Amino acid sequence: MEIVNYFKAKTVEEAYKKLQEDPSNLIIGGGAWLRLSSKTVNTAIDLEYVGLNQIKETENSIEIDAYVTLREVEKNEALSNLFSGIVNKGISGIMGVALRNLVTVGGSVVGKYSFSDFITPLLAVNTEVVLYKAGRMSLEDFLKLRTKEKDILLKIIIQKEEVLGYYYKMKKTGLDFAVVNVGVTNTLGHLKIVVGARPSLAAFAVKAMDYVNNQETVTDEVIEETANIAINELKFSTNSKASKEYRIELAKVYIRRGLKEVTK
Amino acid sequence: MKIYIEVNGQKKVYDVAPDEYLLDTLREDNFYSIKRGCDNSSCGVCTVLMDGKAVQSCTLLSVKADGHKITTIEGYQDEAKKLSEHFGHQGADQCGYCNSSLALTVHAMKDEIVKPTNKDIKEYLVGNLCRCTGYEAQHRAIKLCLEDDE
Ligand SMILES: Cc1cc2nc3c(=O)[nH]c(=O)nc-3n(C[C@H](O)[C@H](O)[C@H](O)COP(=O)(O)OP(=O)(O)OC[C@H]3O[C@@H](n4cnc5c(N)ncnc54)[C@H](O)[C@@H]3O)c2cc1C
């Protein structure tokens, strides 16, 4: 990546104004993913001085600012006590501490990385994003949003619900990307299933969720059927990491394990 | 762009390009203990401490270090000497290319975790690759070093 100018904004307004000035201007988080790109950026806009670096716990939610690093989120105690700790667990499987100390929530959410070990657990719990212009929306809607408008992620908001959670990242080596990752949650009897790195972006297995949530009890047979519905409705494909067939087999196993774990 | 960094307690001013990485800025200033391996955030040999936290200097833009404290292994000579003695005795050292980054990461771990367990050590050091040793000997050396501190 080539950067012509570097601008440390003092306010979000200032950052937003600068962002609109040139098509190649962008917000820089930790800069780790951008580093790997071959982009030429006119002005990289840094949010260090904007004050978006807090994790706040309110009565009903955890609010995490966009400039907070993934390591800070991983170490947050309040969050680790919620959802069986799956958000923290997802992060802890990303590379090493020295990278997690650099990469930010903003870069990890806005990047919408299909392999993300942050987005899959966030989607499996109740997460919203807050953007400077587009405002507040569910993470699910944000992931589907296709717009050319450049915006700034200010924070994410995670509802403090009573959730039992399961998250598994299947990877071939310690520092690798996921071959497939699965998040399953049980919010007071309501089950959610999310599968990421298929290799496309994390998504709910909607039909499988409808099926399992309409059963009286979650027996082994119901779990088997739910996993079958999920792998048939979600799109899996082949890339250099793994074949479509292998991903389907893995997803089925981890969906089954997840459902067992959160319903036992 | 002018940036102001404290390196090992010494105030420094560097004139850097907006897309220059800290690894290059510091090596140009003769901090050769910081190594370049993969140069793409994957191996950890370029690790330095920023405000006490381990970060990869090949990935950290120098402008992002402006106003912060950077520590290289030169800033922890005594502690590094102790660890390197254990490394020697345990056969945890071959080419030595990964040592300074490993020692800095161990320092950051000690600051962050009280009495790290075997699991803590393994998880904390997963990003520090060593092409020579196979990690077991390093793990023993680090454990002994931690025991010395108790
Ligand atoms: C070598 C390597 C391995 C990795 N492995 C994994 C892995 O296994 N699992 C995983 O989940 N992740 C992995 N990641 C991704 C990492 O966890 C981060 O998600 C990624 O680096 C982006 O974070 P960043 O702060 O570096 O963003 P940047 O690189 O700074 O930015 C990424 C994008 O987000 C935009 N952006 C940043 N902040 C904002 C904001 N506030 N508002 C609007 N736009 C914004 C930028 O303009 C850019 O388009 C890996 C990254 C690297 C470099």
Ligand code: FES
């Ligand atoms: S040289 Fe920086 S992580 Fe490999």
Ligand code: FES
């Ligand atoms: S001793 Fe050679 S890379 Fe670690």
